[in-house]
Amino acid sequence: MAQTDVTDSAERFDCIIVGAGPGGLQAAIHLGRNNFRVLMFHRPGGRTHHARHIENYLGIRSVSGGELIETGLVQAQSFGTRVENAKVERVSGTEGNFEVLAGGKTYRSRYVIAASGAKETIAPFKNLARFFGISYFTCMICDGYRITGKKLVVIDRTINGVRTSIGMKQMYTSDVTFISHGFSLSPYYAQILDDEGIGRVAGKPEELLGETVLEGLRMSDGSVIPCEVILGWGGISLNDEYLEMFDLERDAEGFKIMTKPNGESSVAGLFVLGALRQGHSQAIISAGQGAETAIEISTRIVEI
Numbered sequence: 001m002a003q004t005d006v007t008d009s010a011e012r013f014d015c016i017i018v019g020a021g022p023g024g025l026q027a028a029i030h031l032g033r034n035n036f037r038v039l040m041f042h043r044p045g046g047r048t049h050h051a052r053h054i055e056n057y058l059g060i061r062s063v064s065g066g067e068l069i070e071t072g073l074v075q076a077q078s079f080g081t082r083v084e085n086a087k088v089e090r091v092s093g094t095e096g097n098f099e100v101l102a103g104g105k106t107y108r109s110r111y112v113i114a115a116s117g118a119k120e121t122i123a124p125f126k127n128l129a130r131f132f133g134i135s136y137f138t139c140m141i142c143d144g145y146r147i148t149g150k151k152l153v154v155i156d157r158t159i160n161g162v163r164t165s166i167g168m169k170q171m172y173t174s175d176v177t178f179i180s181h182g183f184s185l186s187p188y189y190a191q192i193l194d195d196e197g198i199g200r201v202a203g204k205p206e207e208l209l210g211e212t213v214l215e216g217l218r219m220s221d222g223s224v225i226p227c228e229v230i231l232g233w234g235g236i237s238l239n240d241e242y243l244e245m246f247d248l249e250r251d252a253e254g255f256k257i258m259t260k261p262n263g264e265s266s267v268a269g270l271f272v273l274g275a276l277r278q279g280h281s282q283a284i285i286s287a288g289q290g291a292e293t294a295i296e297i298s299t300r301i302v303e304i
């Protein structure tokens with residue numbers, strides 16, 4: 001690990017924000033417009049950055065995640081937020097006195113907002129990069145609409161794929177086949193799919209077929225399942241390594257971080273937004289959480 005500066009000379013801020021996704025950026029805009037000293041750590045990438053078409057964000061007909069982030073960074077900086085392109089390595093402390101280690105330096109802050117999101121486990125299918133975000137999607141809430149009326153294959157390693165398949169059938173397309181990747185469905189779930197008119201295949205997908213347009217999926221046994229779109233879910237892991245000093249309250253699976261409605265975690269003064277915390281993960285939800293948290297922090301700083 002890089003050497004750190006002596007903390008007595010550390011710069012002090014009212015709030016340090018980890019991650020420039022929609023949650024962190026919205027919080028920065030609110031806090032900056034209250035004239036607080038705000039430092040944001042930004043590491044390029046992140047889930048929003050991978051979204052090619054966001055069409056469910058109020059007031060914007062369609063925007064790529066990259067554009068949304070770039071515009072948000074400019075907006076946050078225009079209200080005085082300082083943005084550092086560095087990975088946060090560790091956060092420690094409590095309300096009024098946090099220490100944040102990033103880029104070999106230590107910074108102090110009264111409040112910390114963890115808005116660093118999650119990363120997806122991308123399946124190792126051949127040609128996936130060619131179709132990712134175009135005809136290979138990972139999120140029904142985000143991209144189900146784009147699949148309307150198309151010949152769809154749903155791939156999941158868990159029973160959740162049954163729910164996704166039914167949701168897709170009921171909302172978007174009548175032509176759905178579910179691939180239980182690496183496991184066999186119990187007769188109970190197989191019957192549910194049969195009753196819904198959803199095709200089912202057990203096995204291991206290997207290759208997406210097609211040059212510019214997706215034409216099908218080749219399985220490890222050589223069989224080909226024709227399709228126009230794939231909805232595949234391989235799971236996510238949280239970008240929360242820098243919080244390991246804290247014994248944070250998590251959900252029943254010990255995964256997502258539990259917070260109060262204002263975003264405060266079980267550690268006083270440490271707020272958590274977006275994909276890191278319990279609930280649905282959507283850009284507009286993260287942004288709303290960012291606004292809520294920023295107002296809470298502002299109220300505490302000025303003690304009103």
Ligand SMILES: Cc1cc2nc3c(=O)[nH]c(=O)nc-3n(C[C@H](O)[C@H](O)[C@H](O)COP(=O)(O)OP(=O)(O)OC[C@H]3O[C@@H](n4cnc5c(N)ncnc54)[C@H](O)[C@@H]3O)c2cc1C
Binds near residue numbers: 086
């Ligand atoms: C392909 C795809 C399509 C999507 N489409 C939609 C859609 O249409 N509509 C919608 O509402 N949502 C969509 N989403 C989901 C949406 O992007 C997420 O809900 C949203 O990203 C959650 O935002 P966030 O604020 O938690 O963080 P993120 O957007 O994940 O941003 C977190 C940032 O923190 C950075 N970071 C991580 N660790 C550190 C660290 N240690 N130090 C500094 N920085 C760090 C990351 O690099 C990233 O820049 C889509 C997601 C994907 C993957």
